[in-house]
Amino acid sequence: MTIRHIYRNGGFCALLLTVLTACGPVEQEVAPSPARVSVVTLEPVRWELTEDLPARVLPYQVAEIRPQVSGIVQRRLFEQGTDVSATQPLFEINPAPFRAEVETAEAALQKAEAELTHARAQSARLEPLVRAESVSRQAYDDAVSKSQQAAAEVAQARATLSRRRLDLEFSTVASPIAGRIDQALVTEGTLVASSDSTPMARVQQIDKVYVDVRRSVSSLESLQDAIAAQPSLDKGLPVTILGSNGTPYDVTGRILFSGINVDASTGDLLLRVLVDNPNRRLLPGMFVRARVPYASYDNALTVPQQSVVRIGGKPYVWLIGASDKAVMVSVELGELANGSYRVQAGVTAGQRIVVEGIERLADGIEVSATDWHVSSPLEASVASSY
Numbered sequence: 001m002t003i004r005h006i007y008r009n010g011g012f013c014a015l016l017l018t019v020l021t022a023c024g025p026v027e028q029e030v031a032p033s034p035a036r037v038s039v040v041t042l043e044p045v046r047w048e049l050t051e052d053l054p055a056r057v058l059p060y061q062v063a064e065i066r067p068q069v070s071g072i073v074q075r076r077l078f079e080q081g082t083d084v085s086a087t088q089p090l091f092e093i094n095p096a097p098f099r100a101e102v103e104t105a106e107a108a109l110q111k112a113e114a115e116l117t118h119a120r121a122q123s124a125r126l127e128p129l130v131r132a133e134s135v136s137r138q139a140y141d142d143a144v145s146k147s148q149q150a151a152a153e154v155a156q157a158r159a160t161l162s163r164r165r166l167d168l169e170f171s172t173v174a175s176p177i178a179g180r181i182d183q184a185l186v187t188e189g190t191l192v193a194s195s196d197s198t199p200m201a202r203v204q205q206i207d208k209v210y211v212d213v214r215r216s217v218s219s220l221e222s223l224q225d226a227i228a229a230q231p232s233l234d235k236g237l238p239v240t241i242l243g244s245n246g247t248p249y250d251v252t253g254r255i256l257f258s259g260i261n262v263d264a265s266t267g268d269l270l271l272r273v274l275v276d277n278p279n280r281r282l283l284p285g286m287f288v289r290a291r292v293p294y295a296s297y298d299n300a301l302t303v304p305q306q307s308v309v310r311i312g313g314k315p316y317v318w319l320i321g322a323s324d325k326a327v328m329v330s331v332e333l334g335e336l337a338n339g340s341y342r343v344q345a346g347v348t349a350g351q352r353i354v355v356e357g358i359e360r361l362a363d364g365i366e367v368s369a370t371d372w373h374v375s376s377p378l379e380a381s382v383a384s385s386y
Helices: 003-022 096-131 137-170 217-228 377-384
Strands: 035-041 045-065 071-076 089-093 172-174 179-181 201-216 238-242 252-258 268-276 287-304 309-311 314-320 326-330 332-337 340-345 352-356 367-371
Touching: 035 314, 045 179, 045 238, 045 332, 096 137, 137 172, 201 252, 201 287, 238 252, 238 268, 268 287, 287 352, 352 367
Parallel strands: 035 367
Antiparallel strands: 035 352, 045 201, 045 287, 071 089, 089 172, 179 201, 201 268, 238 287, 252 268, 287 340, 309 314, 314 326, 314 352, 332 340
């Protein structure tokens, strides 16, 4: 075999190898797998919207104990910081001067009554004599006038006696209301008078308290709508009272009324809440927070906040349509609360809304959907660390 023949055969083999390689099997294009997303199914729910507002506790009733007569305080008749009942004696002002005045008034009354008896007898004796013209008409008229004056003096003496007895009763200072009494602000031996600017003590009723809330006047209309939507609550909308750490107190509160005067500097108005306080955990002067309702919906559709996409400022959501295809739709949103929007228009109950995996979507692509669940704070913190 010559070298030329070998080269000719080698070229043929190379050509044959190239043709065979070109005629090998052709790889087929693989279809992309469906995008994996998490979805929620819209269901109508009852949705109540509230806001937490700063508030201050005030006593249901407060009475400043003041004397109605002047005198020296002889005794304090209560234990400081305890409960007192209505009409319970609290202080005793020296009653001796008032007893003396009562006795003086009683004597004056007796004298006036004696003079009245004499004047009436005198006029009665002169009456038949004036008819017989044995005495002048002037003498009889004078006797009748003296009798009438004596009757008036008796009435005046009785009124004076009643006043003196009242002063004697006022020498014992009593509580006008039932409640908890604070410390005594006067001590035995103090001279007190009805004109004093400082009270002797204070009594406050705190088994019920008021909680005053300041709220923007712009929210008054929504509050009125919430009240009108629940006519069965004749005692007012319920309000939750929260402590400084956000923990609710075990008390019941109801909105009594809203004020009619708006603070010109803040634009706020007053909401007064009546709270039952049987355990007396709420004390006058405390600052708390009141969870006040301002809207309520019986059949609200809500979507998580992260499911909303904004394009050009307008909100959209992705929903799973027929054949598990992704479709973007425009929606009209309402209030935002607790990480969810209330949807006013654009979707209906039963539709599935994409919450996670939105970045993988395009209009019309096929998806593989699983139910979305809210991660716990621990899970969220762990996920964010990766």
